[in-house]
Amino acid sequence: xxxxxxxxxxxxxxxxxxxxxxxxxxxxxxxxxxxxxxxxxxxxxxxxxxxxxxxxxxxxxxxxxxxxxxxxxxxxxxxxxxxxxxxxxxxxxxxxxxxxxxxxxx
Numbered sequence: 001x002x003x004x005x006x007x008x009x010x011x012x013x014x015x016x017x018x019x020x021x022x023x024x025x026x027x028x029x030x031x032x033x034x035x036x037x038x039x040x041x042x043x044x045x046x047x048x049x050x051x052x053x054x055x056x057x058x059x060x061x062x063x064x065x066x067x068x069x070x071x072x073x074x075x076x077x078x079x080x081x082x083x084x085x086x087x088x089x090x091x092x093x094x095x096x097x098x099x100x101x102x103x104x105x106x
Contacts, residue, residue: 004033004103005096007040014071014088015095017061021081023053028060030103039082040099054078058085064102065090 007018018039022031025043032041046056054074062069067090077083087095 003096004040004099005093006035006038007033008092008096008099010092011086014086015090015092016075017085017087017095017099019057019083019085021053021057021083023048023081028056030064030099032103037082048081051078057083061085061087065095065098 009016009018018037020034020037020039020041022041022043024047025045027043028045029043030040031043033039034041042057042060044053044056044060046052058069058072058074061072065072065087067087071088071090073086075084075086090098
């Protein structure tokens with residue numbers, strides 16, 4: 001299993017996750033870990049139009065990380081497929097563990 005911990009950095013009070021998002025997928029899913037870029041690959045069903053994919057991404061992460069949606073935000077990359085997501089109240093090791101547990105699950 002890939003080491004998602006390489007994509008998660010600790011911050012004061014939480015974590016930052018480096019991700020690469022692919023919109024217009026058949027379903028929301030953690031697709032894998034890109035070792036070269038150090039990013040978690042995530043597919044979302046929504047289109048990248050008027051923030052739809054970003055909203056779907058945050059809902060999906062809230063669900064799989066089992067944290068309230070108000071504890072998740074886009075730190076950088078709102079208009080890019082490469083993003084940094086800020087997670088409040090979840091340490092990096094636990095964040096990576098939950099991402100790994102959701103890998104491949106829809």
